[in-house]
Amino acid sequence: MITILTGPVGGGKTTFLKAVVGRLAALGRPPDGYLSERAGDGRPAPGYDLLDLRTGRRIPFLRIAGAADGLRTGAFDVLPGGLAAAADIIGRSDPSRLLIIDELGRLELGGRGVWPAAAPVFADARRSCLVVVRDTLMEDFQKRWPARIAVAAVPLPPSRDPEILIRALPAGNRL
Secondary structure (H helix, E strand, O other), X not given: OEEEEEEXXXXXXXXXXXXXXXXXXXXXXXXXXXXXXXXXXXXXXXXXXXXEOOOOOEEEEEEEOOOOOOEEEOOEEEOHHHHHHXXXXXXXXXXXXXXXXXXXXXXXXXXXXXXXXXXXXXXXXXXXXXXXXXHHHHHHHHHHOOOXXXXXXXXXXXXXXXXXXXXXXXXXXXX
């Protein structure tokens, strides 16, 4: 099953997910996958790094356009090493754990970015995945999932209570 956390750009989806990850770990069910965290202190963000949930390692992923050679998405270039690391994290993910992918965007809608690594995982009905999708892209992503795959969308809760999202996860990941 695929659970989608959706909300606006800059709405706090990743910060909320950190609380969910912490709660799941405290319950003895640490998830696998990655979060996309802001790199640096600047506004706008100079880029984003992947936080590997298994190792805690930060990997440079997106940087302001023109700063690297790679795919471009919005104002950012996707660093080839970061994209390879994201694909590796997805590929080596433990099937018995919830896989978190923060986030799927326009590149993935076009079959690029992390989509080639994620699509086989999404196609496995036995896998539980939690993905982040901006609210403005939800309609397009809903059209992308095959009908045989169960998908549930959860809007970013105003209370930011991790239990709300955890209760929406498949039974093996719930409280």
